[in-house]
Amino acid sequence: MDERLNTGISESPARTVLRHSVMTFGTRMAIILVNIPTSIMIARLLGTGGQGTYASAVVFPAMFAFVGLMGLDSAHTFLISRKRYELAQVNGQSLLLMLVLSAVITPLYIIFIRYYDGASEPGLQSILRTAAVLIPILLAKYLSVALFLGLKRIRLFNIVNLVQAAVLLALMCINLFVLKGGALGAVIAYAVSETLVIAFAIRAIRREAAGGRVFARPAPGMFRTSIVYGLQGHFGGMLTQFTYRFDMFLVLSMLGLKAQGLYSISVILAEKLSHIPQSVNVVLFPQVSSLSSEEANALTPRVTRNSLFIVLVAGAALYLVSRPLLLLFYGTEFLPALKAFQILIPGIVTLSVAKILSSDLSGRDRRIYHTVATAITFAVNVSLCFAWIPRFGIAGAAWASTVAYTLQSVLMLAFFTKLSGCGLAETVLIRREDLALYGGLVRKLVRRGGGG
Secondary structure (H helix, E strand, C coil): CCHHHHCCCCCCHHHHHHHHHHHHHHHHHHHHHHHHHHHHHHHHHHHHHHHHHHHHHHHHHHHHHHHHHCCHHHHHHHHHHHCCCCHHHHHHHHHHHHHHHHHHHHHHHHHHHHHCHHHCCCCHHHHHHHHHHHHHHHHHHHHHHHHHHHCCCHHHHHHHHHHHHHHHHHHHHHHHHHHCCHHHHHHHHHHHHHHHHHHHHHHHHHHHHCCCCCCCCCCCCHHHHHHHHHHHHHHHHHHHHHHHHHHHHHHHHHHCHHHHHHHHHHHHHHHHHHHHHHHHHHHHHHHHHCCCHHHHHHHHHHHHHHHHHHHHHHHHHHHHCHHHHHHHHHCHHHHHHHHHHHHHHHHHHHHHHHHHHHHHHHHCCCHHHHHHHHHHHHHHHHHHHHHHHHHHCHHHHHHHHHHHHHHHHHHHHHHHHHHHCCCHHHHHCCCHHHHHHHHHHHHHHHHHHCCC
């Protein structure tokens, strides 16, 4: 059934965000259950070196695609939410962007790999060059996701991501157990699975057009509007991604492929916590884009403090089971990743605040605040990485990330409270009425479980 028919027209923004966030989080938990065996297979069958190769071949092209897109995917989400242009015009611009940017970014990526010191190990450079095929695929995917979010098709967005994860698991099984394709086959399997998102997007576009135009020439001034909006936050978004992933570049170049494999597992496990704020982030951005400032001021603090509380509880639980979890999933070969894993957990917890507030500021068309915060954060992160990785290894990279993540949230809180007038305590401290809501939800679940 069409998602639009399931949403009551009188539903409050807070309830809409809650419903869609719960839906998205539930889907992400299902995706985790699918992704965990995928990650375990890659790590156990390929070892630390193969894990490092696969992680590098997936992360590096994604970084280039994200940087080269210049925030235009977020601009498309914003423009579709505000209904400033026809959907066919946005689709037409998306197609042009994918073709032009692919032709520019892919050669730059290949040149980078040619001269990157970290890619000097035997066999690694050829796999990283092959991974260049991911760049046009990921560009098309990012623009497709912008379409889903701009139309507020959250259910479809979740289905697409779940199917992609399931197909990736199936392809990895075929590659690793049947074809014995190794790290290169794993990268190809990943590329094939990502194309599914594009296929779903094409189908959604045709349904949305309802027999009308699917693609149209972009309207005059549309690209200028998009690039102005996109670049306001893109530098910040780019630095955010560098803050999240630049440590992997440095670990590979300073410590080698085995350390990269260990560190990537630490990141994979710790970032499971980020699914909670990211579920809210996906929903909040288009929602705030359609609200007045007063409505957003009432919504965002409530969403932020509850998200932080849930992530904090989940983070404490994850820390307590971190060692048995690592041993169960990856075995003793990856036990040296434990310390970095534990160090990253508090950083991911604090980062949840910055993730949610960035959606609010983007929805208010105030992305410049996010850019300033992340520029400062990135400078601190890089400085600490260069100082601590040679001395402390992957634990130093983890400490650099945790300090940077915490600083980013502190800065975003300062900007948000100044811009909105909302109080700091109101934004981050859980309230009695919030706890009462959780108590009511637990009682409701217990009654349902007991058949009452």
